[in-house]
Amino acid sequence: MxxxxxxxxxxxxxxxxxxxxxxxxxxxxxxxxxxxxxxxxxxxxxxxxxxxxxxxxxxxxxxxxxxxxxxxxxxxxxxxxxxxxxxxxxxxxxxxxxxxxxTETPPEQVDPAPSPERSLETLDVGVRVARALDQLPARQREAIILCHYQDLGNIEAAAAMEVSVEALESLLGRGRRALRTALASQDEG
The missing domain is CATH 1.10.1740.10 (RNA polymerase sigma factor, region 2, helix turn helix motif)
Structure with missing residues (x-):
């Protein structure tokens, strides 16, 4: 026992x-x-x-x-x-x-970063990534958040999403490509 x-x-x-x-x-x-x-x-x-x-x-x-x-x-x-x-x-x-x-406007977010220069830079990158993440389909966004922000391994993330590891990897691949495209279009605009 x-x-x-x-x-x-x-x-x-x-x-x-x-x-x-x-x-x-x-x-x-x-x-x-x-x-x-x-x-x-x-x-x-x-x-x-x-x-x-x-x-x-x-x-x-x-x-x-x-x-x-x-x-x-x-x-x-x-x-x-x-x-x-x-x-x-x-x-x-x-x-x-x-x-x-x-709702027309997102809620205000407070940035607790210590340096004004660093906080502006971090805020800009964070806002750009958040906008790009918001453009992704929900399942792709969920996969990216679990693997890249929550640091779950593919097996754990797949289990949390109730999909196979292969399906998770497919979602991640498509999500990453869509994220790159969304970020590139922000740079152009």
């Missing part, structure tokens, strides 16, 4: 932490939130472009993780993959609701 528990932990690095969360260990809850919340918030922010909505999605995702901790059974997907899938679904729910409300 001990070897089985060790094998499960090596397959899913969060298995032991989840077991502690399920037992009501407050330190484990803090550790889980500390470990996962920043990445989930970053994912939500990149998909939604709104800090308040990203916070809501991240909090709801962590709440669901806490509720599911007792029933989590390591198997076909790692906990981290499941957590990203939950966050993606919550983001897409919000994006679907947005379609019903037309």
């Amino acid at each position: 001990a070897a089985s528990a060790t094998a499960q932990t090596s397959v899913d690095p969060d298995a032991e932490l989840l077991a502690r969360v399920a037992r009501g260990d407050a330190a484990a809850v803090r550790a889980l939130v500390g470990r996962k919340l920043p990445r989930i918030h970053s994912l939500a922010y990149r998909l939604l472009g709104d800090a308040a909505e990203a916070e809501d999605v991240a909090q709801e995702t962590m709440l669901r993780a806490w509720r599911q901790a007792g029933g989590w059974r390591p198997g076909s997907a790692r906990f981290d993959t499941w957590l990203h899938r939950v966050a993606l679904n919550l983001c897409y729910d919000r994006l679907r609701r947005r379609r019903e409300i037309v």
